[in-house]
Structures are given as C-alpha cells and as structure tokens.
Amino acid sequence: MSRRGRAIGFLLAALLAAFAAAAVADGYGERVARGYxxxxxxxxxxxxxxxxxxxxxxxxxxxxxxxxxxxxxxPPDSLRSLPEAVGLVPAAPLPAGSYLLAAQLRPPRTxxxxxxxxxxxRPVEIAVGGAGALLAAGMGAGGGRVDVVVTTEPSGxxxxxxxxxAAAVPLLALAPETVGEAGETSTATxxxxxxxxxxxxxxxxxxRRVTVIPSR
Numbered sequence: 290m291s292r293r294g295r296a297i298g299f300l301l302a303a304l305l306a307a308f309a310a311a312a313v314a315d316g317y318g319e320r321v322a323r324g325y326x327x328x329x330x331x332x333x334x335x336x337x338x339x340x341x342x343x344x345x346x347x348x349x350x351x352x353x354x355x356x357x358x359x360x361x362x363x364p365p366d367s368l369r370s371l372p373e374a375v376g377l378v379p380a381a382p383l384p385a386g387s388y389l390l391a392a393q394l395r396p397p398r399t400x401x402x403x404x405x406x407x408x409x410x411r412p413v414e415i416a417v418g419g420a421g422a423l424l425a426a427g428m429g430a431g432g433g434r435v436d437v438v439v440t441t442e443p444s445g446x447x448x449x450x451x452x453x454x455a456a457a458v459p460l461l462a463l464a465p466e467t468v469g470e471a472g473e474t475s476t477a478t479x480x481x482x483x484x485x486x487x488x489x490x491x492x493x494x495x496x497r498r499v500t501v502i503p504s505r
Contacts, residue, residue: 326360332368332389338379343397349375353389366391410480412461415489419500420463420475426503428460434504435460437479439492454492455485457504477501 336352338344344353349371367388368374377394415437423435437455459480479501481489492499 328357329360329363330355330369331363334383334385334387337385338383340379340382343378344374364388409482412478413481413486414476414478416474417477417499417501433460435501436504438500439496440498442497
C-alpha cells in the first residue's frame with residue numbers, strides 16, 4: 290500500500306474512532322439525564338467569601354463560576370447566574386467549591402439616616418410657632434435639639450405663664466410656617482419620650498402658644 294493510501298486509512302480510522310466516542314458520550318449523557326435529570330446551571334464559589342462582605346461585580350467575576358450539574362444534585366435554592374448574587378451579602382463564611390444558595394445570602398443592611406433617637410423616644414408631630422427662626426438657621430431638615438416652650442392663656446385673675454415643657458429634644462423635621470386661624474404655625478417632628486409627648490399633646494389643646502427655640 291502506498292504512503293497516500295496508508296494516510297487515508299489512518300484518517301478513516303480516526304474518524305470512525307471519533308464517531309464511536311461521540312456515540313458513547315451521547316449514550317452516557319442520555320443515561321445520566323434519565324437517571325439524574327437534565328443538566329442545569331448552578332453558581333459555585335471558586336474562592337472563599339467572607340461573611341458580611343457584599344458581593345460586587347468584581348468579586349462575583351473573581352470568586353464565582355457557573356457550572357452545569359444534573360438536576361438531582363443541584364440544591365433547590367441554588368443560584369444560577371452571577372447577576373443573581375451581585376449586591377447580596379453572605380450571612381456566614383462560604384468556603385471555595387460550595388454551591389451558592391439563596392438562603393446563605395441577605396440584602397445589605399442600610400444605615401438609618403437622620404439623627405439618632407435616644408432610648409424610649411419616638412417621632413411625634415406637634416403644631417408649634419417660632420419655626421421661622423429655626424428655618425432661617427438651617428434647621429428645617431432637623432438634626433439639632435430644641436426646647437419646647439408652652440405659653441398658657443390667662444384664667445380669671447391669673448395671668449398666663451410660660452414654661453419649658455420639654456428641654457433639649459431632638460428636632461427631626463420642621464415644615465414651613467403657614468398662616469391660619471391660630472396665627473402662624475408649623476409642624477415640628479420631635480423625638481419625644483412618652484411623658485413629653487402626652488404633655489405637649491395636652492398643651493396643644495389649652496395653650497395659647499407652643500414655641501420651639503434652639504436649645505443651648
């Protein structure tokens with residue numbers, strides 16, 4: 290047989306071997322699919338992930354990968370793609386080589402905005418006067434502390450009195466003043482304890498004026 294003939298024979302043998310291998314692989318794949326279900330994508334960790342550290346796009350590309358496994362082996366809540374994990378935070382450390390599950394992740398915690406209220410204080414809205422001065426001082430968005438001053442109506446021969454009903458309370462928000470039957474009033478949102486809130490709500494019903502002034 291000539292050299293050309295031998296080369297053609299080897300090529301045909303190689304093609305037959307390739308076809309046979311493909312047939313065996315297809316048969317094996319079909320048997321796997323019948324026994325364990327179709328292949329489905331799952332997200333696995335290729336590097337360890339620390340607890341509490343958000344998964345940003347760079348971390349996802351570096352530490353995660355999509356694999357295809359039989360459905361019988363894939364956990365029900367396993368993530369399937371990188372975008373599903375981006376922005377979430379591992380609740381516990383995740384070692385490399387593990388499935389990435391929805392139950393292992395949580396949304397990032399957001400810090401509460403605005404001033405912190407002390408223990409036992411709650412936001413309460415009170416109709417007040419004197420807001421113009423606070424607004425001019427840039428306190429309309431809250432963040433400072435104010436004294437709430439109550440001025441009572443005169444009663445018979447007794448003149449009214451003025452007193453501080455709540456001192457150095459957090460000012461959370463202050464609406465611009467409006468003119469109504471009671472004169473110029475505004476709505477102040479204050480961080481009050483329960484006794485302070487009850488005292489000031491009661492004062493709204495009988496006082497001639499409730500005023501807020503910057504606390505010292």
